[in-house]
Amino acid sequence: MSQLHPWSRYVAIGDSFTEGIGDPEPESPGGHRGWADRVAEQLAERTDDFAYANLAVRGRLLQQIADEQIDPALALRPDLISISAGGNDILRPGTDPDEVAQRFDDAIARLRSDGATVVIFTGPDIGMTPVLRRVRGKVAIYNENLRYVAAKRDAIVIDMWALRELQDSRMWHPDRLHFSSLGHHTIARATLGALGIEHDLQPMRPEPLPGRTWRQARTEDLGWAREHLVPWVVRRIRHQSSGDLITAKRPEAGSPRR
Template sequence: MTEAHPWSRYVAIGDSFTEGIGDPDPATPGGFRGWADRTAEVLASTADDFAYANLAIRGRLLQQIIDEQAEAALALHPDLVTVSAGGNDIIRPGTDPDEVAGRLEGLVQTLSSEGATVVVFTGPDIGATPVLGRMRGKVAIYNENIHAVALRNDAVVADMWSLRELADPRMWAPDRLHFSPLGHHTIARAVLASLNVENDLEDQVLPEAAPRQWRAARREDIGWAREYFVPWVLRRVRHQSSGDGRSAKRPDAVSVVYRQE
């Protein structure tokens, strides 16, 4: 069981990654569980009156997170905040990772202004990911900026780039843009480790994957592009977002129950 920790009020902000997309769970508000819910459940297991809110909404860009979620997060008086933001900006053509990181730093300063511990995230190594892999260098530059932002502002870094296990396709959802339940579980373990919180979440050791035949892999790639990538591109062209009309799944800080994996 988890050892005691100093936090009693946790607020998560961000986009689809923090909302938990890719980790479906009908019993969870919004229908997705995700690493943030999993992290909160563990933290709640040894803290009396622990409360958790999740303000993240899929598709949100950094400026939207700043404008829509920062003030709402502070209004809940958290002593722990996780913020993963800027990823949707970075994968868009023409964005400057240095400029995006500068705005992220302002957000971190705002969130920490009342003494909360702030956790930020590096992006995963997407070098082997179809389509997104070509943006690997841009993500790496953004990640270096995130480390610098954390150092200057006494924030905690949950370093997903260093999680080599995330290179396994089984860590990713069928859309190849979000993490699978296994991926979210792995990231929850990493977040807890970054906070020096011991826990009972097991390290998931995967058996060696069966080799993929070239022809079958190409069929899968074509099917993926038709079902997921083309709609994503069309939303960009039409200036639409998967989060349009959606609200936060956990807008209020409430208690959560630890679920043994």
């Protein structure tokens, strides 16, 4: 096989987004696939001896990712690193997106120290969600900071805010906090495109959603709040994380093929 791109070792770090939550796959390590696994699979098809590790753990805050994942990631000697971090911080009341972005900049400086290509992600536009829209302004401010960091550190940006396909509710898991399999597939396509990689991931275009009455929408919102929102709020109050006792699903660099 000829070398069709410049990377041979890819390490993904971050939180639930990069771990692949919302895209269940029993045969994948950790029981979830996600956009990063999909990207790694495509990269592996285009070069010999490709290695991939995924150190992301759900629920992690930016400082936890910096403290727990950056050094192990660099120890794997990657030439390609992706990081999505800070989203869980931004969702918390009272956080300052400028301060979070400064710590993100520090993290990117460390990741770029050995010359690896670094990929970062802006937050998606969450204006269509019933609860998260309250922090839409914070997400927008954080995104502008991330674009500045990317320009400063020469990182590649996957602009999920501009990825209008993510406005479709079918791109989201029923918990409305994570992406569905369709969402992860769409983000993998966007990532490969930003890396300049030709790939065979085809757009997935589901049928239009049937119309809903106001009463049906209200019932769905109440069911979602009971099943997903309330447990999430309770964990925040108790200072618990969905990632407690969870470890990285791919801690060692190896073949991404299942």
